[in-house]
Amino acid sequence: MVTIPRFVVAAPASGHGKTTVATGLMAALRRGGHTVSGHKIGPDYIDPGYHALATGRPGRNLDPHLVGDDLVAPLFVHGATGADMAVVEGVMGLYDGMLGTDGYASTAHVAGLLDAPVILVVDISHASRSIAAVVHGMASYDRGVRIAGVILNKAGSPRHSDEVIAALESTGIPVLGVLQRDDGISAPSRHLGLVPAQERVEAAGQLDRLASQIAEHIDLDEVVRIARSAPDLTDSPWEPPGSGIDGPVIAVAGGRAFTFRYTETEEILRAAGCRTVTFDPLRDETLPEDTAGIYLGGGFPEVHAADISSNAPLREHLRAAIAGGVPTVAECAGLLYLCRDVDGADMVGALNASARMTPRLTLGYRTAIAPADGLLGPAGTRVTGHEFHRTTVEPGPSPAWLLDGRPDGFATATLHASYLHTHWAGHPQLAERFVAAARVAAPVAAPPRMPRVAGPDLHHHGDRDATDGLVDLAVNVSRRPRPQWLDETLRSSLAGLDRYPDPSAARAALAGRHGRSVDEVLPTAGGAEAFTLIARARSWRMPVVVHPQFTEPEAALLAAGHKVRRVLLRVDDGFRLDADAVPDAADLVIVGNPTNPTSVLHPAAALRSLVRPGRVVVIDEAFMDAIPGETESLSNESISGLITVRSLTKTWAIPGVRAGYVVGDPEILADLAAxxxxxxxxxxxxxxxxxxxxxxxxxxxxxxADEIATDRAALVEALTGLGLEVAGDPAAPFVLVRSEPGTREALRSKGFALRRGDTFPGLGDEWVRIAVRDRAVTDALTDAWRSIP
Structure with a gap:
């Protein structure tokens, strides 16, 4: 008999706040002196990460489909060993399980296997007395499920929650506490659900705040009493199979890009005598020393694609190891990592396949059969697992599995790569085959040293290049004298510095300039502030920045904690916008027009095609006032879901004043203003x-604008006359030029400052950006270029 105080946190449906409340209860109980074990019903990897943060112990999954009914309780006892309290978070609604199975693998099913009482979390934000009917139905639907208490979530006011509590009295189920609406304690989400705790630097601080709120508003003494009412269990703890004989080093992918793997996987490997060593594809440049087996679990390589791609040394080491026969298992994210590329970002290249994002989520339990002998089993091996991804990879000629009859992945004698996630505790034969192969494999050799491909410095600006004494062709600010009327305006404004600024008159003037209402315009302290406001305005699931372009939007999104997806335009296409290259799942798309640094002016129709329900499109029109007639501008059009960012800095030569504004959808601007x-x-x-x-x-x-067009034509003619390639069809006050290595430095020694191309994503050091100046400057630059040996 095993005594483990325990309870299950459930809800009528997804979205009621199970993860928030369950994680908060774990943290609050731990703060109260308990040793808490956290568990998650179902295959989800992300919630256990928050559980681990809350409890200080590994998060555990309990899923009958993955491991079988008989192993659920033993795995629970194993995971809870040494704890005096176990909190089990449910999945979906209380009675929701595998489709067509009468609730198999549901929260209610697992609660029954654990003989655990249930605490029901109910979102009451859209109802009052009707909540009692919902709770009564939940409690009476299956009398084998004991709902021992209710936590009311997202209450609008004490009066609102009092009405619900009064209605619940007739059910006889006690209300354990009430939580008010508080978006500040919810985790941000993206295309596959919540953002993993490992990727959120602020997660620990928010968890501490959540624990305080739970302790203040929930009767923890009653929660403990409910947990202690659970009867003793008769199950013995699960023990990972294995001989314990000294075995090989197994390299396990980890870090922020590979956060998904079941805790028991490494326990099984270690029980078999293996030494598991975690490596980070974002940071480490080689596999661990003496690696004889590689395990690449799940995660988000598509989100971190640019950083993973830049780590060329590790990619090369992995490719060589796999080609050399080092046994390798890759699940989902691992499969993507081994492809040639993910949406154009270079990956390991061990598989002859490319991965692409899709608008459709592939999600569900699967039964898998091995079609041929492979690393993890002989032909006919049958396992259960699950899929969870928004990418697609065409399977190879020798697939790893038939998933409900559909071929998936790649398999050889030493490589198994598939979208299927499996729980090795339920299928220990997979681990046994993998370990046996690793025992006889030759450890991977140390690779030759090679440079890491550095990512662009997103905070680099042309003013770093334009130092005193040089002709400034690096900064896109006009060198024409400011108009007298503007200088007089700026001087006159100093008389108002004794009062706090009021931009309302400026807002009205800008609205008039574009034929918009005042709620369609927001003055900002330059474009940089605008992009910071955009980054912070919403919990973007998949923000996309179309590159090459101004780096401030991506820098602002990263600073706000978002993971940025890059869409790279191709020089072979003239750096023209390909709207189809933008993932359908993107809820924020930022693109420049005309684009800095390529000088390409995109057609307004192509930009309009990016707009769709649930997406915000941001057009950076910082240089639009330098286009004769402002053709292709969208600042004068009212389009739902679209905003443009404008700047006065460039044409009017006032970067020190920081004057810009945003035009467009008033709902989006209201979020920015907040x-x-x-x-x-x-x-x-x-x-x-x-x-x-x-x-x-x-x-x-x-x-x-007309003068700029004339000067730009002269500059392009001079550069092409030197045999240089000018990118695209330039339309802005600058041009992008491909040059020989060392050209920028050589011109700098001759007194000319040019902007480095490799400071823009999607460009290398063979590119330079040159600001358009008058004919005399162009002639001087041409002469200096011609004199370079």
Whole structure:
């Protein structure tokens, strides 16, 4: 007999707050002096990561489909060994299990296998007395399930929750506490659900806040009493099979990109005598020393594709190891990692396949059969598992599995790569085959040293290149004298510095400039603030930045904790926008027009095609006022889900004032405004906005745009006359040029500062960006270029 106080956290459906409440209870009970064991019903990998953070112990999964009914309780006892309290988080709704099986593998099913009481979490934000009917139905639907208490979540007010509590009295089920609406304690999500705790630097702090709220609003003494009411279990703890004989080193992928694997997997490997060593594909440049087996579990390589791709030394080492016969198991994310590329980002290349994001989520339990002898089993091997991905990879000629009859993955005598996730505790023969192969494999040799491909510095700006004494062709700010009327406006604005700034008049002027209402315009402290507000405005699931372009949008998104997906435009296509290359699942898309640094002007129709329900499209029009007639601009069109970012910095030569604005969908702008600190737009900036929105300024900018077009044509003619390649069809006040290695440095020694191309994602050091200046500067640059040996 085993005494383990325990309870299951369930809900009527997904979205009621099970993860938040279960994790909060774990943290609060641990803070109260308990040793807590956290468990998750179902195959989900992400929730156990939060459980581990809350309990300080490994998170565990309990899933009858993956391991069989008979192993659920033993695995639970094994995981809870040494704990005096176990919290089990349910899956979906209380009675929701495998389709067509009468609730097999549901929360209710597992609660019955564990003989555990249930605490029901109910979101009451959209109902009051009807909640009692829901709880009564849940409690009476299956009398074998004991709902011992209810936690009310997302209450609107004490009066609201009091109404619900009163209605629940007739059910006889006690209310253990009430939580108010608080978005600050929910985890952000993306295309496969919650963002893993390992990827959220703020997770520990938010968990501490959640624990405090749970302790304040939930009757933890009653929760402990419910847990202690669970009867003793008769099951013995599961023990990982294995001889314990000294075995090989197994390299296990980890870090932020590979967070998904069952705790028992490594326990089985270690019980077999293996030494598991974790390596991080984002950081480590070689496999662990003496690696004789490789395990690549699940995660999000598609989110970290750029950083993974930059780690060329490790990719090469892995490719050589797999080609050399080192036994390798790759599940889902591991499969993607071994492909040639993921949406164009280079991967290991051990498989002759490419991975692509799709709009469709592939999710479900599977029964798998091995079609031929392979690393993990002979032909006919039958296992259970699950799929969970939004990518697609065409299977190879020798698939790893037939998933419900459908071929999936790749298999050889030493490689098994598939989308299927399996729990090796339920299928120990898979681990036995893998370990046996690793025991006879030759350990991987140390690779030759090779440089890591450095990612671009997203914080690099042209002003770093344009130092004193050089002709500045690196910064895109106009070198024309500022108009007298603008200088007078800025000087006059200084008289108002004794008052806090008020941008309302500037907002009205800008609205008039674009024929928009005032709620369709938001003044900002330059484009940089605009991108920071966009990054913080919402919990973006899949933000996409179309590159090459200005790096500030991606830098702002990364600083806000988002994982950025890059779409790289191709030089062979003239760096023109390919709307089909943007993943359908993207809920934020940022693209420049005209694009910095390629100088390409995208057709308005192509940009409109990016718009769809549930997505925000951001067009960076920082240089649009340098385009004659502002053709292809969308700032004057009201399009739901679309905003444009504008700047006064470049044409009017006022980068020190920080004057910009956002135009577009008022709902999006309201979210941006909610993130904007008070008085961020200075009095001089607001004055500049009013002046530059006036008809006189519009007329003058038209003249300037025409002059830029003439000067740019002269620059392009001069550069092509030198035999140089000018990218695309330039339309902005700068051009992108392919040059020989060392050219930028050579021109710098001759007094000319050019912008480095390798500071933009998607470009290398063979590219330089050159600002358009007058004919005299162009001639001087041409002469200097011609004189380079």
């Amino acid at each position: 993130q904007q600190p008070p008085w961020s737009v200075s009095t001089p900036a607001a004055a500049a906005m009013i002046a530059c929105a006036a008809p006189r300024a519009t007329e003058e900018s038209t003249v300037i």
